[in-house]
Amino acid sequence: MGTRTLIRGGLVVTAAEETHADVLVEDGRIAALAAHGTEAAAAWTADRVIDAREKYVIPGGVDAHTHMELPFGGTFASDSFETGTRAAAWGGTTTIVDFAVQTQGRSLRSGLDAWYAKADGKCAIDYAFHMILSDVNERTLKEMDLLVEEGITSFKLFMAYPGVFYSDDGQILRAMQRASANGGLVMMHAENGLAIDVLVEQALQRGETDPRFHGEVRKALLEAEATHRAIQLARVADAPLYVVHVSAEEAVAELTAARDQGLPVFGETCPQYLFLSADNLAEPGFEGAKYVCSTPLRPREHQAALWRGLRTDDLQVVSTDHCPFCFKGQKELGRGDFSKIPNGLPGVENRMDLLHQAVVDGHLTRRRWIEIACATPARMFGLYPKKGTIAPGADADIVVYDPHTEQTISAATHHMSVDYSAYEGKTVTGQVETVLSRGEVVIDRRTYTGRAGHGVYTPRSTCQYLN
Numbered sequence: 001m002g003t004r005t006l007i008r009g010g011l012v013v014t015a016a017e018e019t020h021a022d023v024l025v026e027d028g029r030i031a032a033l034a035a036h037g038t039e040a041a042a043a044w045t046a047d048r049v050i051d052a053r054e055k056y057v058i059p060g061g062v063d064a065h066t067h068m069e070l071p072f073g074g075t076f077a078s079d080s081f082e083t084g085t086r087a088a089a090w091g092g093t094t095t096i097v098d099f100a101v102q103t104q105g106r107s108l109r110s111g112l113d114a115w116y117a118k119a120d121g122k123c124a125i126d127y128a129f130h131m132i133l134s135d136v137n138e139r140t141l142k143e144m145d146l147l148v149e150e151g152i153t154s155f156k157l158f159m160a161y162p163g164v165f166y167s168d169d170g171q172i173l174r175a176m177q178r179a180s181a182n183g184g185l186v187m188m189h190a191e192n193g194l195a196i197d198v199l200v201e202q203a204l205q206r207g208e209t210d211p212r213f214h215g216e217v218r219k220a221l222l223e224a225e226a227t228h229r230a231i232q233l234a235r236v237a238d239a240p241l242y243v244v245h246v247s248a249e250e251a252v253a254e255l256t257a258a259r260d261q262g263l264p265v266f267g268e269t270c271p272q273y274l275f276l277s278a279d280n281l282a283e284p285g286f287e288g289a290k291y292v293c294s295t296p297l298r299p300r301e302h303q304a305a306l307w308r309g310l311r312t313d314d315l316q317v318v319s320t321d322h323c324p325f326c327f328k329g330q331k332e333l334g335r336g337d338f339s340k341i342p343n344g345l346p347g348v349e350n351r352m353d354l355l356h357q358a359v360v361d362g363h364l365t366r367r368r369w370i371e372i373a374c375a376t377p378a379r380m381f382g383l384y385p386k387k388g389t390i391a392p393g394a395d396a397d398i399v400v401y402d403p404h405t406e407q408t409i410s411a412a413t414h415h416m417s418v419d420y421s422a423y424e425g426k427t428v429t430g431q432v433e434t435v436l437s438r439g440e441v442v443i444d445r446r447t448y449t450g451r452a453g454h455g456v457y458t459p460r461s462t463c464q465y466l467n
């Protein structure tokens with residue numbers, strides 16, 4: 001018999017149900033569940049017993065949108081795979097899906113190999129990859145088929161960032177057609193980048209250089225227009241579509257309309273759009289730079305549509321788009337020109353807690369919390385039921401979550417390698433207590449006990465909502 005761990009006395013919450021059950025873990029997997037006090041549970045013996053009374057026992061979070069070490073605007077996202085996955089573990093996330101990047105003029109293979117090398121032996125938790133297409137051509141399209149076979153089953157395309165990651169509509173259509181044939185899922189950064197660049201230039205000419213203008217030029221209508229266009233292109237290609245980091249009410253409306261027609265269109269939003277707003281971008285001095293990301297933070301009025309979308313399943317996933325840049329030396333690259341501020345926010349450590357706060361605030365049910373943060377991202381990206389649930393046979397990626405303790409989020413106490421917190425001073429109810437990754441305790445009652453290299457690369461099957 002291998003190593004056995006018993007998690008006793010907690011409320012097991014999955015996307016499907018809530019049960020007062022003990023959980024038996026054996027050799028890195030969930031062996032069995034049994035209701036508290038039953039003969040079966042009482043008979044279990046284990047090498048280690050974790051007391052989960054008064055706690056939730058939930059699947060480890062699956063964060064399907066991170067950017068460790070992403071090159072952007074002449075610098076690199078400040079979390080490495082080592083620091084970023086350790087911080088993820090602290091926050092109750094046990095799987096990340098990061099974006100490997102194709103460099104323009106180079107192959108998908110070379111971009112992907114660079115990402116394998118960056119992550120290899122560094123991660124505290126399990127990881128997988130999507131592929132960013134920055135240069136769609138005949139060779140790239142052929143390589144997509146090989147990547148799907150290899151377990152890289154999703155491809156991000158950008159309607160934004162001309163000259164960097166941008167693809168035109170013809171390239172997007174070709175990539176979608178390829179995905180339609182090979183089972184891949186196209187993930188879209190839906191903003192009209194060409195129009196935004198005109199507005200950026202005009203704003204700078206008027207002397208509008210502060211961070212808040214980043215939000216003003218990246219108009220909600222230009223997110224909605226791109227979302228609409230992406231949906232129509234996906235229809236023409238007969239391909240499914242997943243729209244990333246949705247922030248605008250008008251974009252949610254496009255997704256809702258598509259889904260009402262029965263189209264295989266999915267949407268993701270992120271905690272920053274649910275909890276922060278354009279008011280943060282307008283903070284005095286250069287403080288707003290801390291909140292520069294794309295799509296941008298919107299006026300607070302957009303949040304209601306995002307919460308509603310999460311409840312009605314017009315939005316299915318909350319990921320972080322974790323892409324941290326230090327305020328000092330990185331965000332500061334854009335002093336005097338908002339367009340030079342590297343885009344992205346830290347958050348991989350905060351997602352599970354912020355979404356639990358959404359449960360406390362009445363936006364979500366407990367099961368919906370687990371659905372949007374664990375089960376659906378796992379299904380969307382071909383990792384279920386290995387990841388995203390607590391059931392016999394699943395990987396023992398488990399969080400013992402204390403729903404009562406209050407904590408104040410701060411850069412002084414977080415574990416992400418970045419010199420500020422986007423949620424500095426925010427008090428939330430609930431805290432990760434203990435985390436298991438494939439049965440190994442990586443956070444033990446708020447002490448890190450994991451190690452770089454424990455996390456393994458996890459190939460994925462295709463999207464599990466399509467078959």
Ligand SMILES: NC(=O)NCCC(=O)O
Binds near residue numbers: 067295
């Ligand atoms: N979102 C963001 O601002 N930075 C990361 C890159 C992307 O997801 O577009």
Ligand SMILES: [Zn+2]
Binds near residue numbers: 189244295
């Ligand atoms: Zn994006």
Ligand SMILES: [Zn+2]
Binds near residue numbers: 067
């Ligand atoms: Zn991103």
